[in-house]
Amino acid sequence: MWVRPRARGHGVGEALISAVLDWAHARHARSVQLWVTEANKPARRLYERCGFKPTGERQPLPSNPAIGELAMTRQL
Numbered sequence: 001m002w003v004r005p006r007a008r009g010h011g012v013g014e015a016l017i018s019a020v021l022d023w024a025h026a027r028h029a030r031s032v033q034l035w036v037t038e039a040n041k042p043a044r045r046l047y048e049r050c051g052f053k054p055t056g057e058r059q060p061l062p063s064n065p066a067i068g069e070l071a072m073t074r075q076l
Contacts, residue, residue, distance in 0.1 A: 001043075008042075017050045024076060031075050037061060038068045047072050 003012050024032050034052065036043050057071040 013043075013046045014050060017047070021050075021074070021076065029076055031073050033071055033073045035059070035069045035071055038070055044072075050074070 001013065001016055003016070021032060032052075033055070034047065036047060038058070052072040052074045055071040055073050058068055059071075061067040061069050
C-alpha cells in the first residue's frame with residue numbers, strides 16, 4: 001500500500017486497511033497477512049495501530065533483495 005505524502009496523516013491509511021479487513025471478513029478469512037520493509041517505521045507503526053503483529057518471518061524485498069521486509073498478521 002502506498003499513500004501520497006500529502007495525504008498522509010489524514011486517516012487514509014487507516015481507511016484503506018479498514019476496507020481490506022472488511023473485505024476479508026466478508027469472505028470469512030480468519031486472518032490477514034502483509035509484508036512491510038523493515039526500514040519503513042511509519043508504515044510499521046500504522047499496521048501495529050491497526051492490530052497487526054510481526055510474525056518473525058523475514059525475506060528480501062522481491063524488487064530489491066538488498067532491502068529486508070517482515071511479515072505482519074492480524075486475526076479477524
